[in-house]
Each structure stands twice: as structure tokens, then as C-alpha cells.
Amino acid sequence: MSEGIVEDVRWRGSWAVVAGSTGGAGREAALRLAEDGYSIVVCGRDGAGAEETRKLxxxxxxxxxxxxxxxxxxxxxxxxxAETVGVVAGAPVEVLVNNAGEADYGSTEDVFDMVFNRNVKAPLVLTGAFAPLMAERGRGAIVNVGGFGALAGDSGQVQAAKAALIMLTRLWAAxxxxxxxxxxxxxxxxxFSSAQEHRAKRDPGYPHGVPVGGGGPVEVAEAIRFLVSPRAAAMQGALLTMAGAVGAAESYGCPSALA
Incomplete structure (x- = not known):
């Protein structure tokens, strides 16, 4: 077993940039990475939420x-x-979590630019900035966070953006x-998030075909934490699907989507 695999998860002095960490799974991931010894760059649109995450x-x-x-x-x-580079003051950014995203229930054409900018362009720009720096030091971890629509289309959403992020994940892994x-x-x-609660109000049967009822921010954060840690040292370009999505994909007639 290589030295890198058995290395302590607490890379003291290292930073983790968690995009979309003003609440929900992003906040929970930021808290757990902080527990593991990382200094955290909290970022997102919600100023009050960002401040609360930092204070926690x-x-x-x-x-x-x-x-x-x-x-x-x-x-x-x-x-x-630029601000991140200034804040870390030469300390390494070892982790990038691309959790920020946007889903909209308008027509595909109406929301295409907005959804692709936040779900694809933002991870593209952040990865383009930080991945080369990680590569220069010979280590780092990037976790992209998607949504169910990346595997099986959901009416009224431009979830093709998350499918594009899956392919970018594999490209960056290579x-x-x-x-x-x-x-x-x-x-x-x-x-279980505010967006899902909004959907459930419009569709009393939602979510359809999810055998375990789905998880919550804590479960998503723990998956992110695992992929960042040395325990996932053998995982590269992987799609880690949480159990709740299995029945959902099949209910849309796409059982092969998870193959």
C-alpha cells in the first residue's frame, strides 16, 4: 500500500473550496471537511448563509x-x-467541491443558459483554476455533485447539465x-431539500419509485467526505450513486441508466 493511501486525512494547513456551501449538503460537507482539519473557503450567493456556515x-x-x-x-x-488565492496566501488548496447548482422547472429553452452556467460553467472554471495547482503538487481531490436528472430526465428541467458534468468528471479524471x-x-x-419540498407540493406522489425515500444533506455530505478522504484513494472518475436514485431511475423507464 502506497504512502499516499495510508496518509492521515487531516492535511493540516490545507484548504478546501466548497462551492455552494451556504446551506444544505454543501454546508454539511464544509462542516465535515473542517472536522477533518481543512480550512474552508465557503462560497455561494446567500451572504447570510455563507456567514452562518463560517461561524459554525x-x-x-x-x-x-x-x-x-x-x-x-x-x-x-x-x-x-482571485480572492481565494489571496486568502490562502500560498497554502495549498487540496480539495474542491463543486456543489453549487441550479434547477428550474421552466421550459428547457427558457432556462438553458442559467442552468448550464451554474451547473457546468462554474465547475469548469473552478476546476480549471485549482486542478492544475493540485497537479503541480501531486495530490488533491475534486468532487462534483449532481442530481437525479443526470441519470434519467425529469420533466421541465435542464438536467442535461448534470449529465454533462458527469462526462467532465471522467475527462478530468483522465x-x-x-x-x-x-x-x-x-x-x-x-x-430532502427546499427544492424537493417545492416539487412535492406540486406533485403529491413525488418522489416516485424511491425505495428508501431518499436521503438528506447529511448523507450527501458523508458521501462527499468519503470521496475526499484517503479511504477513496482507489476511486477515480467514479459515479457514486446514492440508493434512493435506483428506484427513481427505473420508474422513469431507465433501469439501464445505472449500469
């Missing part, structure tokens, strides 16, 4: 900085990267894997 980390004895940014705005993304950077994908399935 600090109250627990961790270190964090909150940066408010619209990850669907290219200029804002460039500012985020590109950066030989340089010591692991890139993997978490499909949360149907999670």
Missing part, C-alpha cells in the same frame, strides 16, 4: 472564510478565484488522475 465552522474550532459570489456570473467567478488528483461524482438522488 469557527465555533467548532475550525478556520473558514466566506466569499459571497454568484457562481453563474463569469466575472464573479474570476473574483472568487487528465489529472496520472498527476495525483482524484476527480469523482456524487449523484445524491432524491434528497
Amino acid at each position: 465552522i469557527e465555533w467548532a474550532g475550525g478556520r473558514a472564510v466566506d466569499l459571497v459570489v454568484d457562481l453563474g456570473d463569469a466575472a464573479a467567478m474570476r473574483r472568487l478565484i 487528465e489529472y488522475g496520472p498527476k495525483g488528483v482524484r476527480v469523482n461524482f456524487v449523484d445524491p438522488g432524491h434528497t
Whole structure:
């Protein structure tokens, strides 16, 4: 077993950038990575949520900085990267979690640009900024977070964006894997979130065909935590699908989507 695999998960002095960590699974992931010893860059559109995440980390004895940014705005993304580089002051960014996203129930054409900017362009820009730096040091972990629609289309959503992110995950794994950077994908399935609650009000039978009823932010965060850790050292370009999505995909007539 290589030294890198048995290495302690607590890479003291290293930073983790968690995009979309102002609440929900992103916040829970940020808290758990802070427990594992990472300093956290909290970022997202919700300024109050970002501040709360930072304070929760600090109250627990961790270190964090909150940066408010619209990850669907290219200029804002460039500012985020510049501010992050300034904040870490030469310390390594060892982890990137691309959790921010956007789902909309409008027609595909109407919401295409907005959804693709936040679900595809934002991870593309952040990975393009931080993955090469990880590769220079020979280690790092990137986790992209998707949604059920990436595996089986959902009416009224542009979830093709998350399907595109799966393919980018595999591309980045092939590109950066030989340089010591692991890139993997978490499909949360149907999670209990404000967006899902909104959908359930419109569709009393939702979610359909989910055998375990879906998970929550904590379960998604633990999946992210695992993929970041050395325990997942052998995983590269993997699609980690949470159990709740299995029945959901089959209910849409796509049992082979998870093969």
C-alpha cells in the first residue's frame, strides 16, 4: 500500500473550496471537511448563509472564510478565484467541491443558459483554476455533485447539465488522475431539500419509485467526505450513486441508466 493511501486525512494547513456551501449538503460537507482539519473557503450567493456556515465552522474550532459570489456570473467567478488565492496566501488548496447548482422547472429553452452556467460553467472554471495547482503538487481531490436528472430526465428541467458534468468528471479524471488528483461524482438522488419540498407540493406522489425515500444533506455530505478522504484513494472518475436514485431511475423507464 502506497504512502499516499495510508496518509492521515487531516492535511493540516490545507484548504478546501466548497462551492455552494451556504446551506444544505454543501454546508454539511464544509462542516465535515473542517472536522477533518481543512480550512474552508465557503462560497455561494446567500451572504447570510455563507456567514452562518463560517461561524459554525469557527465555533467548532475550525478556520473558514466566506466569499459571497454568484457562481453563474463569469466575472464573479474570476473574483472568487482571485480572492481565494489571496486568502490562502500560498497554502495549498487540496480539495474542491463543486456543489453549487441550479434547477428550474421552466421550459428547457427558457432556462438553458442559467442552468448550464451554474451547473457546468462554474465547475469548469473552478476546476480549471485549482486542478492544475493540485497537479503541480501531486495530490488533491475534486468532487462534483449532481442530481437525479443526470441519470434519467425529469420533466421541465435542464438536467442535461448534470449529465454533462458527469462526462467532465471522467475527462478530468483522465487528465489529472496520472498527476495525483482524484476527480469523482456524487449523484445524491432524491434528497430532502427546499427544492424537493417545492416539487412535492406540486406533485403529491413525488418522489416516485424511491425505495428508501431518499436521503438528506447529511448523507450527501458523508458521501462527499468519503470521496475526499484517503479511504477513496482507489476511486477515480467514479459515479457514486446514492440508493434512493435506483428506484427513481427505473420508474422513469431507465433501469439501464445505472449500469
